Amino acid sequence: MVVAFTFAASTLAMTAAACGSDDASGSSPENGSTSGSNGTSGSNGTTTGSSGSTGTSGSSGSSGTSGTSGTSGTPGPGTTYAGCRIFPNDNPWNTDVSTASVDTDLMTSVMPHMSLGTGLHPDWGTVDEQYGLPITVGKASTPVPITWTTSWGPTESDPVPCPSGGGKFCYPIPLDAKIEGGPGAKTGDDRHLIFLANDGAPDHCMLYELYNTQNQSGAGFTAASGAVFSLDSNALRPEGWTSADAAGMSVMAGLVRWEEVQRGEITHAIRFTMDATRDAYIHPATHAAGSKDTSLPPMGLRVRLKASFDDSKLTGPSKIVVTAMKKYGLILADNGSDWYITGESENAWKPAMGDLVSSLGKIKGSDFEIVKTGSVIPQPH
Secondary structure (H helix, E strand, O other): OOEEEOOOOOOOOOOOOOOOOOOOOOOOOOOEOOOOOOOOOOOOOOOOOOOOOOOOOOOOOOOOOOOOOOEEEEEOOOOEEOOEEOOOOOOHHHEEOOOOOEOHHHHHHOHHHOOOOOEOEEEOOOOOOOOOEOOEEEOOOOOEEEEEOOOOHHHHOOOEOOOOOOOOEEEOOOOOOOEOOOOOOOOOOOOOEEEEEOOOOOOOOEEEEEEOOEOOOOOOEEEOEEEEEEOOOOOOOOOOOOOOOOOOOOOHHHOEOHHHHHHOOOOOOEEEEEOOOEOEEOOOOOOOOOEOOOOOOOEOOEEEEOOOOOOOOOOHHHHHHHHHHHHOOEEEEEEOOOOEEEEEOOHHHHHHHHHHHHHHHOOEHHHEEEEOOOOOEEOOO
């Protein structure tokens, strides 16, 4: 049975108060996604970062209120990473949309403008070659100050008060947490930071994500924006709020992760990017960063690989990814290269990347269909 889910964002308790926030306000522009190259990876290893010293977790969540999630589908079996459940089974990321209705209106008005001749590209790879997004896992560390470098950082990021008072933004992220692109990444690159605090495993973990992150002083982080997710909650971010992604959603929730490929099944939707998007969104997205052209896809758009796509000759990780795209689909999360799907940075990908790039590259935009998941909401200004 296909069911629709409704979630309201809640204000969650927070422990401590922020050091170093700005008073500027404004709406956030696009969080542009950088595109990795097609190269293969280095030697085997792991991406789990150092956990840092144990401290106050400063748990937090999205504040304010939001509307309906608009995600149609049936709850999946759920997904886990490093012993943590990544959102409830009925979270939009985790719902099975293999039998959900096609959105005939958007198939007519939007799909023809989605670079249908372009092939998929798996935008991940090894830590050694800095492909993909690293995930740091560990116990919550002593909260450190987050200083926002944009006008929207302090107005659209989740506050977690510092223990010492005097501000609103201190996150319990280890100072050695890995940043996308590594130490040599350019200042203008995405430089995502993803920290999974597993103190509450398995069902009450916390997720901290930052965009355009730097740690130059060693005392804390600077970032354009950030978000905190209670992984036992389906709460959406407030309408119009960004996150570490242009769509206002969790980045980690949509990553293809080596751990789940090893298990033989991906049980969630996959994050993807498009070069041109509309200034509107569909829940669970809460933010957009595009133009007013209504023929372009809105953030949060969910597409599904057509059931008729012949995957009989695929094997290994490629088969697992394709099966997930048929069952859970892709969710548009950021501006970037057309039909790039995103994954975890992990050295163990090395032997699989050649086949992934080749096999997934043969799947074109025209092999997908748009799933009906809710109303298109204009970006608040």
